[in-house]
Amino acid sequence: MNVVMIGTGYVGLVSGACFADFGADVMCVDIDPGKIERLRRGEIPIYEPGLDELVARNAGAGRLSFTTDLAAAVREADLVFIAVGTPSRHGDGHADLSYVYAAARQVAEHLTGYTAIVDKSTVPVGTARQVGRIVREVNPQADFDVASNPEFLREGAAIGDFMRPDRVVLGVESPRAEALLRELYRPLNLIETPIVVTGLETAELIKYAANAFLATKISFINEMAQLCEHVGGDVHDVARGIGLDGRIGRKFLHPGPGYGGSCFPKDTLALIRMAQEAGTPSRIVEAVVEVNAAQKARMVLKIRQALGGSEAGKTIAVLGLTFKPNTDDMREAPALAILPPLLDRGAHIRAHDPKGMPEARSLLPSAIDYCDDPYSTLDGADALVLLTEWNEYRGLDLDQVRARMTGRVVVDLRNVYDPAHMTARGFEYHCIGRVDQA
């Protein structure tokens, strides 16, 4: 089976490599010649655990290749996946579909023989149908179907998620496209992966509903954490106490500095926009977005209070910049909302992240000092702020931490450390939703 993957970002590259690993012949296409050049040399442009080995193995076996020549790739294809970005459109929160539609136009020009065109990007309801209209307009003779196959992988665990998904969603309107997609995903039969087959619109909505629901769980537990801080409770016990109820579930109930990343922020906004346009506003998701913004602002206040009410002239050591561990992705990371206000009020920030620093340099104010390792970041710091729970920050040598820092304030925005233990070790420890021991 010949598969073309348009877009070699976090989703396209992982999906392409995994389909190749399933045995398909996959051609990955990108408009960025630099990216394709690096991939051809065996370099992986993003950080995703295990991806370098997977790409090398399948490229070596001749099942995975990279090109900027969309025309040649599409001519041979049985299935063409569109996995380009769908960022928030400036101003109104609507998903920017210009990359998807541009890809559809380019594909249309080069179709020969029957081809299934599959949206893998996260796209609002109606997009697959619009892709179909565009293809027909550009190439009235084309023999094709459109389908929707939203992707649920998580950055940092993307290969495992793709290889062992909770489910595969196929939005299809023709038995032929369905048969091709089922054949492509057939290796997942062995692990009895449920395949949810729906119409196009439903498949598109499933992706947004899933992300909005997960974002809701996060905002909900962050609100409960705030309540715990005011009435005296432990949010971890609350999360466990409710999460053990099978109707609620234990996952996604960890408090933190607010969700970020390339999906939840833009997808919640796009769903709000979609619902408004449909005349059925989603008040729950609107509240989720507001609570999340407030949570990030609350983290700034928490740091300020921990520093005695003012960050002016203070040195803050920040560990972790990416929106979560095991990725280099800085898109909408809480660091982007939390650090600039501290800098504005005169804080001096020293920062470290295992993979995110190159991207952080281009997105955060230049006043930040980037450090080579976690411990040197702490030199002379009045406070340590733990912003992303990378493994290497979970078991810091506390003697070294104390010796390197000037102050004793630790603000743990991921609740990695034990409050009583940190207090016993002489830190003024602050966290989220567990009554401060300081």
Ligand code: NAD
């Ligand atoms: P990305 O920005 O990392 O990658 C997109 C790639 O598409 C870029 O390399 C870009 O150069 C390329 N591109 C754009 N237009 C093109 C064209 N016309 N032809 C060829 N290449 C083109 O994006 P991503 O994070 O991989 O996300 C892609 C889609 O998948 C989005 O809709 C996103 O919402 C969705 N998604 C992302 C994740 C995630 O964790 N990142 C998870 C599930 C779904």
